[in-house]
Amino acid sequence: MKTPSAEVPAEAIPPPTPIATGFFFRMVAFAVGAVLVPALGLQMHGLYQSFKEAEERASERVSLQAKAGAARTAELLRQGELLLTVLANRPEAKAMTANACPVLFQGVKDLSPVIINVIFSDAKGRRICSLMVAPGQTAPRVEDSDWFSKALEADSFVLSEPRKGQTSGRDISLLTLPIRNDQNLKVGVLALSLDLLELSN
Numbered sequence: 001m002k003t004p005s006a007e008v009p010a011e012a013i014p015p016p017t018p019i020a021t022g023f024f025f026r027m028v029a030f031a032v033g034a035v036l037v038p039a040l041g042l043q044m045h046g047l048y049q050s051f052k053e054a055e056e057r058a059s060e061r062v063s064l065q066a067k068a069g070a071a072r073t074a075e076l077l078r079q080g081e082l083l084l085t086v087l088a089n090r091p092e093a094k095a096m097t098a099n100a101c102p103v104l105f106q107g108v109k110d111l112s113p114v115i116i117n118v119i120f121s122d123a124k125g126r127r128i129c130s131l132m133v134a135p136g137q138t139a140p141r142v143e144d145s146d147w148f149s150k151a152l153e154a155d156s157f158v159l160s161e162p163r164k165g166q167t168s169g170r171d172i173s174l175l176t177l178p179i180r181n182d183q184n185l186k187v188g189v190l191a192l193s194l195d196l197l198e199l200s201n
Contacts, residue, residue, distance in 0.1 A: 073199055076114055077175065080192050081157050083111065084177040087118075088190050094181045096122050096188055101129035104190075116168050117193035123152060123186055132167045132193075140166035142189075151176035151189045162196055171196045 087093055092100030101120060108118055109131060118131040125143020142148050147160035151174075160174040172193045179188040 076112065076194075076199060077159070079112070080115070080175045080194065081177070083108070083115075084157065084175065084190050084192060088177050088179045093120070093179050093190065094187065096128065096179075098128055105129075105131050112198075114194050114198045115192055116170065116172070116195045117165070119174075119191040119193065120188070121148065121191075122188045125152075128188070130167070147174045147176065147191070148189060151191065152178060152186060154178065165193055168193065168195075173199075 087104050090100070090104060092103045104120060105118060108115060116132070119142065120128045120130065121142045122128060125141070125145075125148050127140075127142045147158070147163075150160070151158050154176070156177070158176045160176070162171055162173050164170070165172040173196060174191045174193055176189055176191040178186045179190055181187045
């Protein structure tokens with residue numbers, strides 16, 4: 001004959017203590033954090049490194065473009081100085097007559113889109129002729145221009161401050177050189193009007 005087992009009332013079984021439950025979840029959270037936090041940190045570090053590398057590449061490209069632009073501008077100015085030297089030493093230029101204009105301007109317009117005008121004036125600032133204005137036509141006065149006085153006072157090349165061209169209406173700078181006669185006296189000024197937009201492209 002079996003002895004009946006004693007039943008334990010449900011209320012006699014103690015529920016899980018809050019301390020045990022809280023400890024369990026803290027351990028789970030700690031384990032998850034131990035895996036996820038380093039992984040997230042590595043991911044963020046990788047993103048940061050990628051951003052810095054992209055930034056450095058972009059900066060390097062801008063620097064190279066700026067250097068290339070500066071080198072091109074320097075070369076164009078060097079070519080302008082060479083052209084002025086050749087023109088200023090022509091006997092026709094030293095003669096300071098309007099008959100010199102066709103000889104001085106021949107082929108100049110086709111040399112570079114940067115050059116939009118050539119101004120030929122005597123030492124008193126009287127414009128003898130210019131590439132954009134034919135002899136006999138009305139042209140802006142030269143003698144009162146600040147660039148002219150600085151050009152005549154200089155012994156070599158002068159590049160003026162940027163300005164709006166009176167004839168072309170474009171943003172320009174003037175590259176100038178005094179003309180000297182055979183006695184080495186300054187008898188006039190030659191000026192190249194340089195298109196700043198073309199110069200910066």
